[in-house]
Amino acid sequence: MRAFVDRDACIGCEACVGICPEVFSMDDDAISVAVEGEIAEDILESAEEAMDCCPVGAITVE
Structure with a gap:
């Protein structure tokens, strides 16, 4: 599974x-970025929680 952030939708709240x-993490423009590559199995649940908690739905985990 991988995480993606819609940079146009992100409001930089840092909840994720x-x-x-x-x-x-946050980039220099105060927009969230996801690590490249596969999400480790032991943190997948946490990444999905971050997706669910994003107030603008800018995160997808697939």
Whole structure:
């Protein structure tokens, strides 16, 4: 599974970073970015929680 952030939708609230810092971080423009590559199985649930908690639905995990 991989995580993706819609940069046009992200409002930079940092909720995803607080929930799953192993996958999400903020860039220089205060927009969330997801790590490239596969999400480790042991943090997949946390990444999905971050997706569910995004107030603007900017995150997908697939």
